[in-house]
């Protein structure tokens with residue numbers, strides 16, 4: 001697995017457990033009325049799950065497994081996927097921050113960052129979405145040639 | 146496909162069908178033009194049946210099947226952890242799907258503590274999934290025996 005996929009898939013697993021644990025605390029709070037402040041984290045839970053868990057995982061697996069660009073296994077320049085990931089983590093940081101300390105511009109900033117992340121990952125994946133190119137085997141050369 | 150992955154993926158399909166059934170019930174109930182719709186209490190159950198029971202469980206099942214193997218001797222790592230994750234995941238989500246709406250329909254002490262139990266099971270499942278998948282997110286691929 002390439003370095004970017006290691007990073008992105010591990011990040012997605014961390015988002016799953018941390019975001020899910022926040023969800024667990026919300027559920028306990030809902031049932032027995034403890035820790036009411038946890039409800040400020042509701043939006044953070046939703047974004048950690050839908051963006052942190054699912055999108056990081058998708059980015060990591062896509063980079064790892066989509067058809068390669070040449071016979072040497074070249075996956076394309078990794079800077080685009082790293083930028084996509086950086087933009088995604090920045091968007092999540094803004095959203096988590098804003099769900100704790102509400103801030104009106106947060107949604108606009110985070111969605112713009114997510115939109116740029118989408119453009120970057122699409123740009124990377126586009127040329128890799130192609131049918132497998134099966135190169136013809138070089139013809140066997142006979143001794144008479 | 147390993148038995149473990151088949152269990153995860155088949156159960157994910159069961160949750161997909163349940164989610165659709167809940168969705169259909171909620172949509173149909175809107176036709177009754179009731180003042181307060183009791184089935185509105187199922188909204189959170191619907192979301193989690195879809196995103197946790199179906200999407201997340203399907204992803205984990207496919208990851209168990211296709212991620213790089215853990216080692217030649219134990220290709221999927223410690224399978225007891227994976228089975229424990231499977232049991233807590235589905236028991237937690239199943240219990241929650243029953244008792245969370247009951248908090249609105251017929252709240253009681255038992256219901257409240259059942260929700261706390263479901264939250265603990267769900268969070269435990271996610272940590273077990275992390276424990277199971279983390280070592281399989283790795284650069285070097287060892288072949289299964």
Ligand code: HEM
Nearest residue numbers: 020023024026027046049050189192196197201264267268
């Ligand atoms: C341990 C697992 C989880 C727990 C305990 C949990 C708990 C919760 C709770 C308590 C809420 C707020 C419900 C309310 O407003 O009354 C919520 C909302 C939500 N969660 Fe989770 N969650 C979990 C996992 C997930 C996952 C894996 C996803 C998606 C991949 C997810 C997506 C959502 C969404 C979309 C909402 C918003 C629902 C709405 O607006 O009605 N959750 N969750």
